[in-house]
Amino acid sequence: MDFKDYYSALGVARDAGDDDIRKAYRKLARKYHPDVSKEADAETKMRDINEAKDVLSDKEKRAAYDQLADRVARGGSPDGGFNPPPGWDEGFEFRRGPAQGPSDHADFSEFFSSIFGNAARGGGGAGGQRAPYREKGEDHHAAIEISLEDALHGAERQISLQAQEIDAQGRPHLVHRTLDVKIPAGVRPGQFIRLSGQGLPGHGGEAAGDLYLEVRIAPHKLYRIEGHDLYMTLPITPTEAALGAQVTVPTPAGGHVDVTVPKGARNGMKLRLKERGLPGKTPGHLYLLLEIALPPADTDAARAAYEQLAKAAPFNPRQHLGA
C-alpha cells in the first residue's frame, strides 16, 4: 500500500488553513467531477481529492494524519510500501459532527481504510470513553458490485468489511468481519440494500445503526443498462437487413428468443423486446440495436457476388452529397 500525500492531492501547503483547503477542494472538484470532466482519470482523481478533503478538513483526522506523516518521513519505508505503525493513533478520536454529513466512505482507498477504518468502522476511541448517553448507533454506507446475472436472478454474496474497535486496554485495532448479504432478484443499479443493525453500535443500550449497501452492476460483455432497460448490439448481415429475417438472440434471463428483423432494416434501428429488461413492478425492456456487418470479400466467389450485386442493384449512397 502506498502512503498518500493528502496535501499534494489538494495542492496545498502543510500549514494551509481551512479556507485554503476549502478553496482548493472546490476548484479541483469542478475540474474532476465525473459529470463534467474531460480528463481520462477523472473518477480516480475525484476519489483522491474527496478523500484528502475528508481528512484535512477534520481537525482530529488531520492531526492524526500529520503525526503519521511525520513518523513515515522520519522512519521511511524500505520497500516504498506503507503500513500504519501499531499504536500510531493513540490519543486521537474520530467522530463525526453533525455538519460533516454521512459517512459515505465507500469509495475511499485502502490507505484511508487502514488508518480511519472502512464502512463499518467503529468510531475510533470516541464513544466508550465519554460520559454515558443513550443514542441509536450511526448508519453507515458501503457499495457492493454484482454481476448482471446476480441482479437478475438474485444471489447470496459475502462481503468483507473492516471495523475499528477498541480493545480492553482502550487501544483501537482493526477487526475484519464477513457478512452474508442476500441480493434480491431484480435489483437495479443505484438501489440500496439495508442491513439492519450492521452500522455502529448504539450507546446506553440503544439499537445499533444500519448499514446501507449501494448496488453497482459490473459492466457486462453483452448488455448495457439504462434505468430498467437493457441494450444489446445485434449484428445482422446486409442480406438480413435488406430482405428481413428471423434471427435467434440470447436473452438476459438465460435462454434464447427468435426475433424478426424487418425488411429494409437500417443500421442503428432499435428493436424492442417488451419486458425482457430488468424485472420489477414495472419491468424494463430489452432493446436490440441493429448493426449491419459486411461479409468479407475474401474469396473469388464472394468478390463475384459483390460485383453481381452492384450490377443487379445499382445504388449511389452519396446521391444527397451531389457527387
Add this chain to the structure above:
Amino acid sequence: MRAITTTLIDSSPLTVRELARAVGAEDQWVLRLVEVEILHVDAPDQPPERWHFRSADLQRALAARRLERDFGANLDTAALILDLQTELRRLRAVLGAHHIA
C-alpha cells in the same frame, strides 16, 4: 457468520426519521428537502409521519448533503444542480443508446 436481515429499501421504504439518520441529518432537514422539491413525496398533504422514501430519494438526499457540505450550497441551489445533473445523465443515456457518446 451471523444471519442478517437484508431489505431492499424500495420494497420497504424509509420514514422521514430513517432517511434523516441514513444521511446523518436531522428530521427537519429532510422536510426542507421536500419543501425545495429535491425530494418528492406521493402524498404531500399527508403528515410527514406518513411519507415514504426509496433508493432514488436516498441517492438525492446524499447528493444534496455533499453539495451542502463540500460546496456550501444552499438547498435551493442544490435542487437546481441536482435537476441539471439528472437532465445531463438522461441526455447522455440517449446519446449512448444511439452510439453517439
